[in-house]
Amino acid sequence: MKAEIEAWFKAFQDNLCNALETCDGGATFKEDVWQHQESGGGRSRIIENGKVLEKGGVNFSAVSGSLPDKAAAALLLPDNHFFATGVSVVMHPHSPMVPITHMNVRYFEAGNGMAWFGGGIDLTPIYVDTAQAKAFHEALKVVCDKHNVTYYPEFKDWADNYFYIPHRQETRGVGGIFFDRLQETAEISIRDRFNFVKDVALAFAPVYTRIINENRDLSFNEAQKQWQYLRRGRYVEFNLVNDRGTKFGLETNGRTESILMSLPPQASWIYNFKTEENSPEATTLQYLKKGIDWVKA
């Protein structure tokens, strides 16, 4: 099944790049093919300076090797051998009116035959549009419910906890879904898991391109652009300090440029920045909290 999963992820990368290029209408993805120092490699696809997308990546990789002891211990693995394949996506639009987004689907095999899927989608608006956040969560719930009604509540909470910046006491955005170590169980086959992960992956393009198309023509001013740079600074903080995927990639000698394609084109930090009371910026911060039931909102 390993080969089948890898092939599906590769084809998914092609289709997703096509969908995003069509939506953007201005730029195309450039590809870099790379080899891992142990075994395997990847295809990084980067889009830059599009009509909507300022910088984004859709990366496929399939790598096997030996984990450093620390990484193997962190994953509670019995030995250091692993195989990992997946597609990772981050999009940074030019406009502060279009949210940053991230999605990832991945399959992991440990040396002892353990295998699991992981993944997730989350949305990081610079300005939270509550109707849009609700529609985003509803779309994810539909995908989850098709497979198991326990998935959405569980994976939504998981995203709240995963996409959280403890030193800021803020979530990265309005969340989404996150799941990891979805193994075979008595009731759920590994193929059922794969089918779920496929549906999550396939949901991404329609959900995100709809948001792009709703917001791409909204006007914005310089102050809103400055706020975007500050929020991108938080995105950098999350990815470099808190994101376990980034840490795993850097510690296992992954390809640095592919891992850090997730960083924004520009970001800024102002010491002790405070939003103005009742401003749209202050309102956005109020929504960067765990536990908001967006579907009911």
Added chain:
Amino acid sequence: MKAEIEAWFKAFQDNLCNALETCDGGATFKEDVWQHQESGGGRSRIIENGKVLEKGGVNFSAVSGSLPDKAAAALLLPDNHFFATGVSVVMHPHSPMVPITHMNVRYFEAGNGMAWFGGGIDLTPIYVDTAQAKAFHEALKVVCDKHNVTYYPEFKDWADNYFYIPHRQETRGVGGIFFDRLQETAEISIRDRFNFVKDVALAFAPVYTRIINENRDLSFNEAQKQWQYLRRGRYVEFNLVNDRGTKFGLETNGRTESILMSLPPQASWIYNFKTEENSPEATTLQYLKKGIDWVKA
């Protein structure tokens, strides 16, 4: 002696802020006094939009409390109680011709009576000026040699290894000195250690303001400014991924705004950016390596 050290660090903060304000000639430091949630607190001083200094901090803190188990284990401590006091400095100039700099002096006491000093100074030029890097290291060597001729070679190597970004295979800049856990020994009293740390601290203002004054009037263009943003991106990567001080601060619930004052006002990331052959940017990268003997250079 704890009280004496704390008082000296506080007075040093005052004097250093004065020296930097005088050199800058355009902006003054703003102070925030804060309390730690357990015991103690600090005085953060931030300078913004000066003539030379775009953003910088000179932070004093004196905090005691209980370390999280993970942090205590990382420091090889027998129990979780600690006291830490120090002054931390990072300066981000407007001009890409003026290097970023960092310095830190600190004193740490563990619950069992163990006590030590740590600290360091390092320089991160956007464009390496080899004569200036040599003069910088010579000045640090003079301070070290006054106390012990083994210090400079040891602490210079320590800086090469500490201020290193493994995922980029680059040093953060041209290094400097770094030392930690300088305890009392049969030959060296804790007061000798303190005297050394004082001299390191006092060397900072003359060394850095000389570099500022040599470079502040150099002209620069937009392409050089873009290169500065990229190099600041690497500074962000080091501080958030690799710097143990930042990690320690965030994990022990330090004041986030004071810890992250080290981040630049703006930074940027371009996927797989390559310098032009034989350009000043390419030359700078050649100097971002461990083991360069700047004093002999």
